[in-house]
Amino acid sequence: MATKPFVSDEYQYGFNDGDVGVLKFQRGLTRTTVENISRIKQEPPWMLDFRLHALDVFWKKPMPGWGANLKPLNFDDIVYYVKPSENQGRTWEDVPQAIKDTFERLGIPEAERKFLAGVSAQYESEVVYHSIRRDLQEKGIIFTDTDSALREYPEIFREYFGTIIPPEDNKFAALNSAVWSGGSFVYIPKGVKTDIPLQAYFRINSENMGQFERTLIIAEDDSFGHYVEGCTAPIYASESLHSAVVEIIVKDNARMRYTTVQNWAPNVYNLVTKRAVAYQNATMEWVDGNIGSKVTMKYPAVYLLGEGAKGMVLSIAVSGKGQHQDTGAKMIHAAPNTTSTVLSKSISQHGGKTTYRGLVHFAKNADAAKSNVKCDTLLLDDLSTSDTIPYSEVENANAEMEHEATVTRVSEEALFYLTSRGLSEEEATRMIVMGFIEPFTRELPMEFAVEMNRLIKFEMEGAIG
């Protein structure tokens, strides 16, 4: 059967608007690089100390001996900081035209005007445009870039920063801790609920530029929030590195959802540490779509620390030519009556590789905890491969774990049925693929679902036409 690729290897958003960076560092990482970043940002001494300590940890830690192939990654060949314009744009008019054009093509202003609470648009390493709608401010919600948060909300910032993912956690968390720049800071006060998503748009632009954003979200008791980020980046020939750290604290009875649709260019190493802690009866939901990049290693985690806490990971991974999506989920049940759900959908085509690597851990005190993990993989051609490696650790006799996984091809029977109803094989394949990922797309915010569907449709049409 000649299946057509579901997402073409041509990168749609691979336009590039020239190097607009105002201040760009030399390649490579030294103590001075870190000191300069901290000085330019006029950070307090404790942050410089934190960065330098993290740099030592980064140098000491070996490269991970598992997962995707990271050998081509050369830390000396990466620019660790770029500041695109002197001041942060307060209004849309202040944003440089070249950057505006980029956003225009991605449809950002429309979304911003009509639906979004605040567009925290990260362009290269610094947030260049940031606005918060008045009603969010009135509710006391803080939604800003992480650098501003360090200056403007030093007490809250210092209380939580680096507490969920310390630099010692892993090599790439240490790297991010040393050179982080940008990212989002969200603080939702007690009892406050937002019905409109908080949205940030990320892009990498300069060649070989590392992007090390750092996101910190605190949801106080009884609050609710939905943070959304999406990523597209232009094509470049040499390797690029994206290594983010996302820390989320969800306090008693609060609920937080974090949605990512990630479509990095096929030369990007995307090595991300995402972790949330959920306290009593709190709910943390990760909705995670990984479509682009050369290599992605990302395992969103929820530490269920309070009784009755809930965790969810809903993810899709699409891997094409030369790509390896090594993704998964971690659910650490460390309190009674905690529950977790993982649904992972993977698609491999054109020699791409997807790996589901996950962990469900029931600690001794996780009485009556429950976890359900389901992983499905669709292989679209003979060159593509897939691994499913779920770990489960049960230390409690009253916890229940269920895991299911399948790896299949597009069913001949379904194709035959659809083509006999007058659909072409391409249309039929697309329909089956769309149906396969539908459990994911239906959970996306409306504008994201539209973008996702458009992306898939354009790229499948492009490939078929």
Next chain:
Amino acid sequence: MNSVTAQKNPADVRHLLEQRFRDEPLWLAARRRELAEAYVEHPLPPRQRTPLKNRKLEQIPIFDAPASAAPLTWRDAGDEAHLRLVDGVEESRHLPATLTEQGVLLLSLAEAIRIAPQLVEQYLGSVIDERSDKFQALNGAFWQNGLFLYVPPRTEVTLPIAVTHAATAGLAGFFPRTLIIADRQSRVVVSERYLSAPGERSLVSAATEIIALDGASVQYGSIQQLAPSAETFSRRAGRVGRDARIDWNIGEFGGGLLVAEHQTILDQPGGQTSSLTVFFGGHHQHQDYTAESRHVAPHTGSNMVARGVMKDHARSVFTGVTDIKPGAVGTDGRQKEQTLMLSPHARADAIPSLLIEERDVYAAHSASAGPADRSAIFYLMGRGIPETEAIRLIVHGFLAPVIDSIPLQSLRDEVWEAVERKIRG
């Protein structure tokens, strides 16, 4: 001589080999020497969830001669076709004359070297890669004796063959070995039991190789009830010929430490395999299992099922691997693992992985772990059944679908007895 000097000095090891295995053919002596060197050179195998360093395995004096010890007793009186080995010495063997006349060979491996040297030379070590693993190299170098079974082409052996590998308390190093060759279009049913008497710590390394040639069918069963003092490494591997099949029925109950692996290589079209593993951990047992199906040829199938019960402070790791190589079109690979947790101090890890490099396949796994159903226990207690009995019934219900599908009546009964002992102990 003890293992400490033996491990440190290859010359000592060679000397020991020459003393122990004096009258063997040259190829075998060379093989033992090579593997003894591999054993000495290899570090402890890195097992993420089974740290071996702190078990001080090197302190077990495995090369001592067995001291006289109290005889073992077990129940295999009814086995018509059987081979019984105690401390590597053949104690009893019987095969009905009709089978002998058809050319079936049921021998101790030591005897097979004399009677069927070509077959032993051709197939010994052909399925297990002994050089890559310290404890398999140990078995390859020092196996004392074992089972050799050959079934000629188009021969059907319907009578189950029962094999016992037993070690008395005096044997600190126990290295049983099995080689089963089912020639084209033949059928055979064989079950092995591994026993040892409680005593000082012992190191056990067992190896079983099964070769099912084109169209052959091997139903293999094994029940392991070694003493808690046994530190056990066990590897079983089978190669499945064209349209042949190997069915594994494995019951793992004994041993203080158990690292057990079984692997089926499906490198000819149409090969099939199934495996049923039942394990039951109690006290401070540490059990680390790996079950692997490697699909290389088209239209091969595997179905691996495991059910485990964990009580007391037992710890288990179950790793399932369905490995589908490019070109293995039409493969169907499935795994199912379930663990019943009976104690708050037990721990069970499961890693059911699928490694897929071919599109035209179906692969699936499912795993679950959980407690005994409280409402079922209450229901039974409400009917006047005491709690311990209720739990026993639930364990029976949990294991019955797996144990009752073991095709060998005698093995099935033995597994149920082992389960009963575990529930009580």
